[in-house]
Amino acid sequence: MKMSDYWTTMASLVGMLAFCQTILQLVFPPELRLAFLHVLTRLRHVFSSHTYFDITEIDGVNTNELYNAVQLYLSSSVTVNGAVSSRNNNTRLSLTRVPNSSSVTFGLSNNDRITDVFNGVTVLWEHVVVQRQVQSFSWRPMPEEKRGFTLQINKRDKDLVLDSYLDYIVGKSEEIRRRNEERLLYTNSRGVSLDVRSHPWDSVRFKHPSTFDTLAMDPEKKKRIMEDLREFASGQGFYQKTGRAWKRGYLLYGPPGTGKSSLIAAMANYLGYDIYDLELTEVQNNSELRKLLMKTSSKSIIVIEDIDCSINLTKRGKNKKKNGSYEYDPGLINGSGLEEPGSSVTLSGLLNFTDGLWSCCGSEKIFVFTTNHIEKLDSALLRSGRMDMHIHMGFCKFPALKILLKNYLRLEEDEMDGVVLEEMEECVEEAEITPADVSEVLIRNRSDAVKAVRELVCVLKERVVKRKKSVGLKKKKEEGDEEEEDEADEEQEKRALDSPNRNREVFGFQDEEEEKEK
Numbered sequence: 001m002k003m004s005d006y007w008t009t010m011a012s013l014v015g016m017l018a019f020c021q022t023i024l025q026l027v028f029p030p031e032l033r034l035a036f037l038h039v040l041t042r043l044r045h046v047f048s049s050h051t052y053f054d055i056t057e058i059d060g061v062n063t064n065e066l067y068n069a070v071q072l073y074l075s076s077s078v079t080v081n082g083a084v085s086s087r088n089n090n091t092r093l094s095l096t097r098v099p100n101s102s103s104v105t106f107g108l109s110n111n112d113r114i115t116d117v118f119n120g121v122t123v124l125w126e127h128v129v130v131q132r133q134v135q136s137f138s139w140r141p142m143p144e145e146k147r148g149f150t151l152q153i154n155k156r157d158k159d160l161v162l163d164s165y166l167d168y169i170v171g172k173s174e175e176i177r178r179r180n181e182e183r184l185l186y187t188n189s190r191g192v193s194l195d196v197r198s199h200p201w202d203s204v205r206f207k208h209p210s211t212f213d214t215l216a217m218d219p220e221k222k223k224r225i226m227e228d229l230r231e232f233a234s235g236q237g238f239y240q241k242t243g244r245a246w247k248r249g250y251l252l253y254g255p256p257g258t259g260k261s262s263l264i265a266a267m268a269n270y271l272g273y274d275i276y277d278l279e280l281t282e283v284q285n286n287s288e289l290r291k292l293l294m295k296t297s298s299k300s301i302i303v304i305e306d307i308d309c310s311i312n313l314t315k316r317g318k319n320k321k322k323n324g325s326y327e328y329d330p331g332l333i334n335g336s337g338l339e340e341p342g343s344s345v346t347l348s349g350l351l352n353f354t355d356g357l358w359s360c361c362g363s364e365k366i367f368v369f370t371t372n373h374i375e376k377l378d379s380a381l382l383r384s385g386r387m388d389m390h391i392h393m394g395f396c397k398f399p400a401l402k403i404l405l406k407n408y409l410r411l412e413e414d415e416m417d418g419v420v421l422e423e424m425e426e427c428v429e430e431a432e433i434t435p436a437d438v439s440e441v442l443i444r445n446r447s448d449a450v451k452a453v454r455e456l457v458c459v460l461k462e463r464v465v466k467r468k469k470s471v472g473l474k475k476k477k478e479e480g481d482e483e484e485e486d487e488a489d490e491e492q493e494k495r496a497l498d499s500p501n502r503n504r505e506v507f508g509f510q511d512e513e514e515e516k517e518k
């Protein structure tokens, strides 16, 4: 073939192709064109060593949760752990900020690609965006763009994706969502309708700054609590295997101002859970209590503050005798009694709330009760399974004091005067001061660290002196009381010996003799 003939043939071929394309565009409706392209893509996939998974944004008319999960996972993985890395340096990321969220997230721009590594296997994600051609009839308006992710993975690694990678992404995305979103604080109020549809809880955004870093408490104890929370949150399999409801109870007890409420806020922030602050005095009866419980969501902390003040929870099935001991009252064993007048939430109702069949509806729930007086609580309420962990929030000790100094004054231990530190260490425990009181001194002087420390040392020393004085006075009073008691006993003994009926009184026969005389 002559050269000129070759070029003529090629030109006519290109011309034909262009002609076909024009015909294709003119004659075939967009759906057919799309289908044709689809077939071509499929053909490519058949002969490739890769498998492709399409995850479209809208599945029929429903939003595809998996699309959202992948988007969130990829967007945060870029920034959070660096698990995702771009193969091309010129991958373009779009920035988003969800309303009310404090963090900016990164997303893949249209038709960009990004690689991810999972269990040593590299996969490729492509964000595919095409214009939606026809607005087919739908009850719901469809977005103009058709978006989706295509996951490209080696054929030999297909099982990995189906078995664990997608589950991993869904789990991770939920975690990210919880971390990004602000938490809600729910509370109940009296007289709210409790029918099936209405929600008995009012909610507000929960933005408490307390975290485990800001919490002043024994570091060992703090570590144990954090570990316990972590194990709980990731323990679905364990709870399933052992046949236990996926819930955990914490009892926080200690004097006012020792950080019980702050610890609850830190727990919620740590796990990303919502808080249900249950006002027990507003609940009219046990069935209302149960309904409230049913309307709580999973991944939440249900809090009852000052449980000893909310309802009378003293010793189920026991009545206190005059001498301070308890006597058994079978009438109360079903929990029918011991409620406050005007409230019919009973101890039994509360016990069922925390450990009954209803307590596990929704799963992954944490119950936290707080009290200033643990000794007032019924042992049934305190037992493991209801309150699994009892956490004492006590007066400020030296390690907690150091945390407060660091948080409020930005003072590290090695930046402080050794003598002052020693002084503080010596008297802080004896001063019996709450973290709330220490915080108050530090806040007052936060602009001048030296002054703050000086004033704190003074306050601690003053408290030690005051405490010593009051202990001395108490001792004296007790000794005085004892002396008075001895004198009274002596007097009584004397009178008894003088009395003609002395044997009856001393040996306790008085009642019998009197009966006989009658």
Ligand SMILES: Nc1ncnc2c1ncn2[C@@H]1O[C@H](COP(=O)(O)OP(=O)(O)OP(=O)(O)O)[C@@H](O)[C@H]1O
Residues within 6 Å of the ligand: 214, 215, 216, 217, 254, 255, 256, 257, 258, 259, 260, 261, 262, 263, 372, 393, 434, 435, 436, 437, 439
């Ligand atoms: N352990 C602590 N660590 C850090 N701050 C604390 C701690 N304890 C108390 N505070 C500070 O004191 C204030 C009161 O603390 P919080 O409300 O947590 O005490 P509480 O034990 O719940 O008291 P109450 O028994 O009266 O409810 C908080 O605003 C917090 O700033």
Ligand SMILES: [Mg+2]
Residues within 6 Å of the ligand: 260, 261, 262, 305, 370
């Ligand atoms: Mg509190």
